[in-house]
Amino acid sequence: MKKSIIILGSFFFLTLILSSCGGSEDATENGEKAGKCDCKRYELEIERWGLMEEQLEYWDKKDREIDDRQKWAELQLDILDIGYKISDLDQEVETYSNQVYAGENWEDEDDVEEWMEDFDDAREDYVDDNCEDQMDDAEDAYNDYQKQCQKDNYYGYEGY
Secondary structure: OHHHHHHHHHHHHHHHHHHHOOOOOOHHHHHHHHHHHHHHHHHHHHHHHHHHHHHHHHEEOOOOEEOOHHHHHHHHHHHHHHHHHHHHHHHHHHHHHHHHHOOOHHHOHHHHHHHHHHHHHHHHHHHHHHOHHHHHHHHHHHHHHHHHHHHHOOOOOOOO
8 A cells, every 4th residue: 555655646746747847839938937047046146145255254364264164064055055946947947948849840940040049039038027137136246245255365365
């Protein structure tokens, strides 16, 4: 009985995964889905750069070592977790862009190019319409982190 439940549960889980992955054959629809992933990515990037900047607070410039290893490690785990989420989003975007090969699209090179142009346009339009501010904020967070690294001489040499 237990084995049957495990098999049934595994089958259900696999069905759920397969049905939620991928997109349609429509380039615009897939481009918009990829754009949503981009927006989520920008939010995660903002959070990641903020945590990395916070991590610098535990860097002793004078002694060139970490002051609070416990807090540093906790932040590092959070940073890694965000990196995994970003990687998952990248894979999701790749799944959407690979839908160009679904159905009849891939048989003609001109159709593939047209599909990819439509996909890229829809993706870019979605980002421009929905998360341009997050994109700018992510860039600002990165620049803030870089400035803090320079200020704190984090990498251990002058002129960074």
